[in-house]
Amino acid sequence: MxxxxxxxxxxxxxxxxxxxxxxxxxxxxxxxxxxxxxxxxxxxxxxxxxxxxxxxxxxxxxxxxxxxxxxxxxxxxxxxxxxxxxxxxxxxxxxxxxxxxxxxxxxxxxxxxxxxxxxxxxxxxxxxxxxxxxxxxxxxxxxxxVPAAPRHANGATGFGAISLAVADLAASTRRWEALTGRTATAIGALPGLDAVAATLDLGTTRLVLLAPERQGVGTIARHLERRGQGLFGLSFAGTDPAVSYSQTAERPASA
CATH class of the missing domain: 3.10.180.10 (2,3-Dihydroxybiphenyl 1,2-Dioxygenase, domain 1)
Structure with missing residues (x-):
């Protein structure tokens, strides 16, 4: 587009x-x-x-x-x-x-x-x-x-990856492709999240679209029920080991 x-x-x-x-x-x-x-x-x-x-x-x-x-x-x-x-x-x-x-x-x-x-x-x-x-x-x-970038003690220089929870992977993939003019890559199932995924790159940042593999099951399904579609998690370039943040970072481990 x-x-x-x-x-x-x-x-x-x-x-x-x-x-x-x-x-x-x-x-x-x-x-x-x-x-x-x-x-x-x-x-x-x-x-x-x-x-x-x-x-x-x-x-x-x-x-x-x-x-x-x-x-x-x-x-x-x-x-x-x-x-x-x-x-x-x-x-x-x-x-x-x-x-x-x-x-x-x-x-x-x-x-x-x-x-x-x-x-x-x-x-x-x-x-x-x-x-x-x-x-x-x-x-x-x-x-x-936007302030000039300071030094971060963990070495972060930017977003390595940004993940988004979506209800319909095929539909959202088409919409992101139309928006950005880039072709997404399907990467299949992610068992740990009970999700299926597709990726596309904007500059040096990888965008990861995540949808439930089975309706109502898994972390992404719970996120969609609680918070709707949208931003799910962040990981940061320049950190060793990799630093990440997600919806679960704000919840007790049992949530």
Whole structure:
């Protein structure tokens, strides 16, 4: 569908205690920096990487009844929630997405005030189905939104792989192929997750689509029931041994 150079912008983790989450990520060897406050009242912290992508850790001091991130947090607790891609031309990409039947809404204005008082402005566009990412497009310079990458004690330089839980692997694979213009590779069953998978690469990051091998059975099926389609797990390039994070990182081992 697209000839744009789509790239990973950021992965989103929701939490009910931002200070606690910052401490936990620092204990994993990451440098975490304050992000600021959004007009809607949410607050965040950021983990920036040398490859230009970052993690947003976001908390909601006040209810956000119109926002599915908040509802998922209330229903199922902290964990991975969403993925954003960075387009070169948002309006052109949305035209192409509409022609491909991908179901993106019209863009919305967004922003954040940093702790130093700098005001950031961007536009986002979200899909009707969360097996696809949302888009984040800067109005103010992206260098204001994304801090320069610090050194991480664990050696992380970016996302090695990003996994997403999807309900229908074949359908989501087609949608990702249409969005990115890349061909996915089916990799079959993953017995440990009771899942089937397909992969495609965006830059140096491997995207892994995971669907239940059998309806209602296994880790991915439970994730879909609890949190719906979308971001499931992250692994990080540059770490030895490999550092990873998933939905299960926010749960007791018996959950």
């Amino acid at each position: 697209t000839t744009q150079n789509l790239r990973i912008d950021h992965a989103v983790i929701v939490t009910d205690d931002l200070d606690k989450a910052i401490t936990a990520w620092r204990e994993r060897g990451f440098t975490v920096e304050p992000g600021g406050r959004h007009p809607r009242g949410s607050v965040n912290a950021l983990i920036s990487f040398a490859d230009g992508a970052y993690i947003e850790i976001i908390a909601f001091p006040m209810p956000q009844e119109d926002f599915f991130w908040w509802h998922t947090l209330q229903k199922d607790g902290p964990g991975p929630i969403d993925l954003a891609l960075l387009p070169e031309d948002l309006d052109a990409l949305l035209v192409q997405a509409a022609e491909a039947g991908l179901g993106y809404a019209q863009p919305q204005d967004g922003g954040r005030k940093r702790p130093d008082g700098e005001t950031l402005v961007w536009r986002t566009a979200r899909p009707a189905e969360t097996d696809l990412p949302f888009f984040c497009f800067d109005i103010t310079p992206r260098t204001l939104r």
